[in-house]
Every structure is written in structure tokens, then in C-alpha cells.
Amino acid sequence: MTSIANFYKVISSYEEIAIVVHKNPDGDAVGSSLALKDLLKYFGKKVRIYSSGELPEMFMILRDGYMNLKNYSIFEKLIFIVDCADFSLTGLNKDDIKNKIIFSVDHHNRTKIKNISKYLIYSEKSSTSEIIYNIFKYFNVKIESKTADYLLLGIYSDTGGMLHSNVNIGTLEVVSNLLKYGGKLKLAMSCLKERKKFKRVKLWGYAIERLKFNQKYGILYSVISNTELEKYGCSKEDVSGLVNFINSDKNINIFAVFICQNNEIKGSMRTENKLIDVGKISEIFGGGGHKKAAGFMYKIED
Numbered sequence: 621m622t623s624i625a626n627f628y629k630v631i632s633s634y635e636e637i638a639i640v641v642h643k644n645p646d647g648d649a650v651g652s653s654l655a656l657k658d659l660l661k662y663f664g665k666k667v668r669i670y671s672s673g674e675l676p677e678m679f680m681i682l683r684d685g686y687m688n689l690k691n692y693s694i695f696e697k698l699i700f701i702v703d704c705a706d707f708s709l710t711g712l713n714k715d716d717i718k719n720k721i722i723f724s725v726d727h728h729n730r731t732k733i734k735n736i737s738k739y740l741i742y743s744e745k746s747s748t749s750e751i752i753y754n755i756f757k758y759f760n761v762k763i764e765s766k767t768a769d770y771l772l773l774g775i776y777s778d779t780g781g782m783l784h785s786n787v788n789i790g791t792l793e794v795v796s797n798l799l800k801y802g803g804k805l806k807l808a809m810s811c812l813k814e815r816k817k818f819k820r821v822k823l824w825g826y827a828i829e830r831l832k833f834n835q836k837y838g839i840l841y842s843v844i845s846n847t848e849l850e851k852y853g854c855s856k857e858d859v860s861g862l863v864n865f866i867n868s869d870k871n872i873n874i875f876a877v878f879i880c881q882n883n884e885i886k887g888s889m890r891t892e893n894k895l896i897d898v899g900k901i902s903e904i905f906g907g908g909g910h911k912k913a914a915g916f917m918y919k920i921e922d
């Protein structure tokens with residue numbers, strides 16, 4: 621692993637730097653990429669953020685900061701990838717990364733670090749945004765209020781509004797400091813509120829109604845198919861967050877949501893049971909994540 625101390629050494633040889641967020645980024649990917657851009661700009665770098673596809677609707681007000689990889693190609697020699705455990709989700713192809721340095725900043729545990737030459741991975745952190753905060757602190761860079769807003773968006777998004785068990789005293793300290801630096805929760809709140817659009821609430825209602833409990837293994841799960849997504853005018857991104865919502869009853873071992881679309885199964889799993897590692901289970905299906913929260917995208921071969 622690259623140390624935070626070496627972070628500056630790595631970036632010092634590059635004038636132009638790219639940041640890439642994965643497909644359908646969540647609040648942490650968005651928040652950490654925007655904050656990292658501010659940090660690199662502070663060090664005098666020219667920075668562009670690329671995304672694989674359009675940003676989800678809930679981040680509409682931030683869309684201008686992103687360049688769609690469909691329309692632009694990456695020429696920068698140093699590419700940061702934030703909050704992305706699965707390289708294939710970046711949308712980067714072989715030519716994009718040929719002779720480039722790929723630098724991953726992340727809090728997802730992983731076994732594969734294919735294509736990545738530098739990395740700062742702290743799986744004990746609540747979010748990638750918290751790691752970016754630490755880099756600001758290490759180099760004593762002032763966090764402007766706008767940057768604090770981005771970091772708060774990331775932390776709030778990954779902790780379900782400070783309700784998940786990945787929140788610890790360190791996370792609270794970071795949030796408290798960000799508020800001190802003039803950060804507001806307004807951005808985080810308005811993005812997260814967007815999720816409660818009528819069509820999405822209807823789809824969630826359907827999925828909750830259809831929850832099934834497997835007594836033998838203690839798994840609570842719901843399966844959503846293409847037909848339902850179409851019926852409610854939703855895409856699979858609209859389901860994101862549902863698994864956190866149903867994660868409640870401590871007598872249940874695993875909470876899971878599966879989306880079956882065409883020849884793909886997207887699974888999201890959560891657990892609060894210390895003896896279970898949903899990250900390992902996800903790995904079986906080519907995914908990854910943490911002990912408590914993980915997901916996969918499984919392609920059914922013909």
C-alpha cells in the first residue's frame with residue numbers, strides 16, 4: 621500500500637490528473653471524487669473527473685463536474701479511482717489505462733487489485749470520503765466549506781445518515797470538524813431526499829411486500845425482476861438503499877435484495893451477525909465488499 625505520506629510524491633510528477641468514478645456512483649463516490657479534485661487543485665494540478673455513464677438523477681445538481689467517458693477519452697497519465705472495489709465498473713478499457721498509473725483510494729476490502737499500481741485502502745473507515753478527509757489533514761490543507769459539503773455527502777451516504785454500524789468515534793469527529801469548517805448537511809440531504817421519488821417508493825413498497833424469510837438460514841430477501849422495474853418505470857439504480865432499509869431485525873442473519881434483469885443477477889447483502897461475512901459470500905459470485913455489507917453482479921452465461 622502507498623502511504624498517505626507518499627501521496628504527494630506520487631502526484632508531484634504529474635500536472636494533469638484524472639479521477640474516475642464507477643458506474644452509477646453513490647454519494648460517497650460522488651463526494652469523495654469532488655473533494656479529491658479540490659485537494660489536487662490545491663496542489664496546483666489540472667483535474668478532470670470522468671464517469672462511466674451519466675450521473676444518477678439524485679446528483680443532478682453536481683452533474684456538470686463530470687465528463688462522461690462515452691464522450692471523452694482519458695489522456696491523463698495518472699488516474700485516481702475512488703470508492704470502487706470492482707475495476708470493471710470504472711468503464712475504463714485497455715487503451716485508457718495503457719502505460720498509466722492507476723491509484724485507488726477506497727474503503728472496500730478486496731482480494732483482486734488487478735490493474736492498480738498504487739492504493740490507499742482503509743477498510744475500517746466509514747467511507748472513501750473519510751479517507752480523503754485524512755489526506756487533507758495529513759498535508760494540513762484547509763478544507764473549504766464547499767469541500768466539507770462534498771465530504772459530508774459521502775459520509776452521510778455511506779453511513780445511512782450516521783445510522784449504520786460503520787460509524788465510530790472517528791467518524792463523528794470528522795463530521796464535527798467538517799461542520800466546523802462551514803460544511804452544511806443541505807447537499808447530502810437534498811441528494812438523499814431525491815431517492816424518495818414516488819415511483820421509487822412504489823417499487824420499494826412492492827419489494828417490501830414480497831419479502832421472504834428463509835427460516836433455516838435466517839435470510840430475509842426480496843427478488844425484483846425486469847417486469848417490476850418496467851412496471852414502476854424504475855431502473856436497478858432505484859433499488860439502491862433498499863437493503864439498508866430492511867436491515868433491522870437482529871434475529872435475522874442476512875438481509876438481501878436481488879435484481880434479476882436479462883441475464884444478470886445483482887445482489888446486495890447486509891449482516892449484523894459477527895459470525896457471517898457477506899463480503900466472502902459475494903466473492904463467490906464475483907463481487908466484493910465488507911464483512912457487513914457487500915454486493916455482486918452475476919452474469920448468467922448462455
Ligand SMILES: [Mn+2]
Pocket residue numbers: 648649703727746747748778
Ligand atoms: Mn463508499
